[in-house]
Amino acid sequence: MNPGHNKHTRRRPAGVRRLYTAALILLGLTLALPGAEAVETRSITDTTVALPTVEKLVRVLSFDDYNLRVVALGSMMLGIAAGIVGSFMLLRRRALMGDAISHATLPGIGVAFLVMTSYGGSGKFLPGLLTGALVFGMIGMGLVLLIRTQTRLKEDAALGIVLSVFFGLGVALLGIIQQLNVGHAAGLESFIYGKTASMLASDAWLIGAAALVVIFLATIFFKEFSLVCFDQDYSNAQGRPSVKLDIIMMSLVVVVTVIGLQAVGLILMIALLIIPAAAARFWTYKLGRLILIAALIGEVSCLLGACISALAPRIPAGAVIVVVATGLFIISMIFGSARGVVHGTARHRRVRRTVERQHLLRALFEWNEEHAVPGKPATDAVVRSGMPLGELMQEQSWTHGVLRRAMRRARRDDLIRTGGGGRVQLTIEGLAAAERVVRNHRLWETYLITHADIAPIHVDSNADQIEHVLGHAMVAELERLSASEFPGRVVPPSPHVITRTARPAATGGGT
C-alpha cells in the first residue's frame, strides 16, 4: 500500500471527529446565549425606521433582550442545520431541490389549517401546521423524483412543475382561508416571507431539537452521505443502500425547510440551503471542513441578520439574513483560500510567469546550441554575444510586452544578461535552469516518439505544454525510460529539427 493511500484512510475518521467536536462547540456557543434571566420584552411592532440609538445598539449587541436571545438562538440553530444539509445537497447537484420542496410545503400549511379549524382547533397550532408542511414537502420531493426518473423530462422541469403547481394550490387554499370567519388566518402568510421576530421560545426549542437531529444524523451517516454524493455507483457496489440513504438525506432537507419556514419564510429558506454551502466551497476542498464552514456561515448570517432586524424591525428579518449570507458569499468568492477568485488569479499568474520564463530560457538555450560551432565549447564568440531580440521575438507567439516582462523578471533573478545591440544571453545560473527545461522538453518529446508513436514533427507543441508541469518523479521515470539513449545528466539532442514559430512580422506588434 502506498503512503498516500494510508494517509487518506487514517484521515477519514478524524474528519468525522473534527466535525463532531466543532458541532458541539457551535452548539455550546448557541446554548450559552439565553443564559441570563429575561428582563424586559421590547415591542416588536416598533415601526421606527430611524437609525438605532446607542442604547438600543448596546442592548442588541449584548443580547440583553430575552426576545432577541430566543430569536438569535433559534435562527442560529437553523443556520447550522441548513448549512450542513445544504452542503450535501450542493455536492449532490441538487441545490434547487430545496426550492421545489419549500414551495411545496405551502398547500400543506393550508390543508392543515383547514383540517384543524374544521375539527374545532385553533388552526394556528404550530406543530400541526408544520406536520402538514412536512407531509406536502415529502410528497413534493417524491413527485420530483418520480418525474425525473420515470419520464423524459429533466430535473429542471420536474422541479419547476412541482414548485409552481404546489405553490399555486397553496395560494388558492390561502385565498379560501382568508375568507373564512376564523380569526388570525392572515398570519399564515408569514410562512411565505417569514417572521423571525415573532419566534417564541417554544419555536426556538423546536428548531433547536430538529437541528440537533440533523447534526446527529449528518455525523453518523457522514461517510455514507459523502459516498452517495461523490460516487453513487461506487456506493452501490459497496453494498450500501444508496436509495435509502438518498431518501434520508432528502428527508433531512424537508425537515430543515419546514422548521425554517416560520423564521425566514419559504422563499428565503432556499437561500439558506444554497448560499452557505456554495460560499463554503470557496474555502476548502475537504468535505468535513466544507460542512463545518457552511454551518458557520449559516450561523453567522442568521445571527447577524436577526440582530440587524432587531435594530430595524421594519425590515423583514428573513431578507436581512439572506442579504448577510449573500455578502459572506461574495467575500468568500473573492477571497476564498481554495477556489476564491483572487487566489485563483494569483495562482494562474504564477503559472503563466513560470511558463513564460521557461519559454525564454529554452529559446536562448536552443539558439546557443544552433550557433555553437561544432567541436568548440559553448563559449564561442557568437554565443557569448547573445541572441538578437528580433529572433527571440519570433521564437514564441508572445507579444513585445509579454517578452519584455519575462526578460525583466529573468534579469532580476540573474538568469539572463542583455548585451549591446539588443542581444540577450544566459548567465551561468540561467544556463543551468535552461538545461533543466530543455532536458524536460526533449525527454517528453522522446517519450512521445518512442512510446506514443507520434511523428517527430508533431511532438514539439505538446511538449511545449507539458515541459512546465513535469514533476521530479515524472522526470526520473522519463530518464529511466530513455536511459539507454541519453546516459547521465546531459541535455539530450532535439529529436526533431527546431523550427521557429515564425509569426509574421506585421502582426508581431504588441504593447
Next chain:
Amino acid sequence: MDWTVLDTWIIVSGILAAVSCALLGNFLILRKMSMMGDAISHAVLPGLAVAFLITGSRASMTMFLGAAIVGVLTAVFTQWISHFGQVEESASMGVVFTSLFAIGLIIIVRGANAVDLDPGCVLYGAIELAPLNTVQLGGAEIPRSALALGAVLLINTLFVVFFFKELRISAFDPELATTLGFSARLMHYMLMTLVAVTTVACFESVGSILVIAMLIVPGAAAHLLTDRLITMVLISVAIAVVCAVGGHLLAITGPGWIGFSDMSTNTAGMMAVVAGALFTLALFGAPRYGLVSRWLHLWTLRISILREDILGVLYRVEEHPDASNVEVSSVLLGNAIGAGALDIRVAVCQLLRGGQLKRQGTHFRITGSGREKARGLVRAHRLWENYLVEHLHLAADHIHPTAEQLEHITDTAMQDQLVQDTRQPDRDPHGRDIPPALD
C-alpha cells in the same frame, strides 16, 4: 354564479398571459433551463421595486425596463458566478435569485408607505382586480393589463415565428447553431430578455406563481405528448388556454365543491392547479412517454420473457433422466423463475392459448410447438455459456445469469455465429448437451 363582464376580462387576461408564457416555456424546457424562468420571475422583484420607487406608479415603461434589466442581469450573474467561481449552474442560479429577491423584499417593505405595492400582490397577483383599471381604445373600455399582455403576446409570437429555426437549432444543438453562423448565446439572452419582460407584464395582472406555472407546465406536458417541436408549441398553447379558462371557473366554483359555498379564491393559484391536473393527465396517459404506457410496455416485455422462461424450465425438466416423476405446477414455476403468481398465471394462460403448453390436472406439460421454441432458447443459452467461458474467461458458476438474459435476444443467425466462435458447439461448460438447431 353570476357571470359579469369582469369575468370575461379576467379570462381574456389569463389566456393572454398563459399563452405568452407557454410559448417561451417550450424553449426553456428544451434547453433544460426551466428553473431560469423561476429564477427570473423571483429576481425581477428588485427591478420592479426600484422602478416603482423612482416613478411612483405601476403603469410605466420604467417598470418594464427595470425588470427586464434585472432579468437579464440574473442570467448574466448566474453565468459569472458559475464561471468565475466554478459553482454548479443551478447553485449559482439559486444564490443569485434568492439574493435579488431578498433585496427586492427589503426595498419594497421599506418603501411600502410611499408606493402602492405589497409583496403579496407581486407574488400571487391580482388578476381579479386587473380589469378594473381600464383605458379607452376605439370607443371600448379595455383593461390596461389586457392591453399590455396582448402586446407581450404579440412580441412573443413574432419572436417564436420569425426565429423558429434559430430557436429550434439552438435548443437542440447550440454548437451547430454557432457553426451555422448565428449565435446561440445571442438567442439565449434574447430568450431571457423576453422571459423577463413577459414575467413583468404578467406580474401586474397575474402574479409570479402563474408565470412560473405557465412557463413550465404547459411545455412540459406538451413535451410528454409529442416529438415534434411545432406540435409541442401548439399543444402547449392549447393547454395554456384551457388552464386560463378552467382556472377561473374553478376559482369561482371550486371552494363550493369542498364545502365553502359563496366563496371564490385566487384565480392565478387555480390556474396553476388546473395546469398541474393537465400535466398529471399527460404524465400518466401520454401515448408514448406516459407512465401507464411505459409500465404497460415493461409489463408485456416481462410477460413475454416469462413465457420463454417457463418453456425453458419445462424443457430442462424433460431433459432430466427421471422426468416422468417430476410434476410441474404453477407454484413450482413461480419458485423456479422467481416471478409473482399473477405474472405466472398470465404467462401460462397465454402459453395455453398459444398451444405451446397443455394442462394435466394441476400440472403442465410442454407441447410439440412449445418444445421447438424452448429448444432454440436452451440452445442459445448454452451456446452463450460456452462463449462466455471461452472468450470472456468467466468462471463456469458465474455465467448463468448473463446467458439467461442473452438467450431472449438471440436469433438463429446469432446462434450460428456463436457456433462458429466456440470450440465445442454440442456441449456446454456444465457438461450438458446443447440441443441441435431447428430445421
